Amino acid sequence: MTLKEVEDYCLKKSGSYLDFPFGPDVSVVKLKAPLQEKGRIFAQMFMLKGEPKVTLCCDRMMGEIWRDAYPGCVVRGYHCPPVQQPYFNTITLDGRLSDDVIIEMIHHSYTTALSKLSKKKQREIEAL
Numbered sequence: 001m002t003l004k005e006v007e008d009y010c011l012k013k014s015g016s017y018l019d020f021p022f023g024p025d026v027s028v029v030k031l032k033a034p035l036q037e038k039g040r041i042f043a044q045m046f047m048l049k050g051e052p053k054v055t056l057c058c059d060r061m062m063g064e065i066w067r068d069a070y071p072g073c074v075v076r077g078y079h080c081p082p083v084q085q086p087y088f089n090t091i092t093l094d095g096r097l098s099d100d101v102i103i104e105m106i107h108h109s110y111t112t113a114l115s116k117l118s119k120k121k122q123r124e125i126e127a128l
Contacts, residue, residue, distance in 0.1 A: 001093055001099050001102050001103075002052065002093065003027075003045045003046075003047075003052045003054070003093060005099075006043065006045055006054050006093065006102065006106065007027055007029065007043075007045050009103065009106060010029040010042070010043045010106055010110070011029060013029075013031070013042075013110050014125050014126060014128045015031050015032055015114075015124075015125035015128050016029050016030065016031055016032075016042075016110075017029070017030055017032055017039065018030075019039065022044075025046060025047070026044055026045070026046040027044070027045045027046070028041055028043070028044050028045075029041070029042060029043040029044075029045075030042065031110065031113045031114060031117070031125065032125075040113045040116060040117065041057070041113070042056065042057055042106075042109045042110050042112070042113035043055070043056055043106065043109060044079075048078065051092055051093075051094060052092070052093040052094070053078065053090050053091065053092055053093065054090070054091050054093060054102075055077050055078060055079065055088055055089065055090045055091075056088065056089055056091065056105050056106060056108070056109035057087060057088050057109045057112050057113055058087060058088065058089055058105070058108055058109060058112055059087070059108075059112055060086045060087060062108055063076070063086055063087065063088070063089050064086070066089055066105065067089065070091075070096070070097060070101075072092075073091065073092050073094070073096045073097055074089050074090070074091050074092075074097075075089065075090050076088070076089065076090070077089060077090055078090040089105070091105065
């Protein structure tokens with residue numbers, strides 16, 4: 001998948017929207033329920049040293065599983081503070097991972113972000 005394909009796929013998720021809180025070079029897809037003040041990030045797309053990357057949130061167990069299964073291609077969250085790194089993976093989009101694996105990781109990121117919202121906000125997003 002390309003950065004644009006990842007972004008487009010993420011934006012198809014209910015309650016998602018595009019933002020640029022880190023400047024014009026990093027596109028961020030957030031999850032936002034109606035009436036929520038700020039969104040919860042679940043995907044960040046950017047170029048690093050000429051390579052397309054996406055950072056996705058994950059639970060600690062799945063993060064470790066993917067890093068072990070795809071060493072060098074999936075690493076701890078590149079830009080995250082050490083305390084948050086186990087909960088984010090940065091993936092290099094260079095063709096080593098199949099689109100199906102990337103889509104599985106995006107879906108996991110989305111559901112992980114959704115699960116951190118209140119039940120009421122989850123219902124609001126699911127109703128969109």
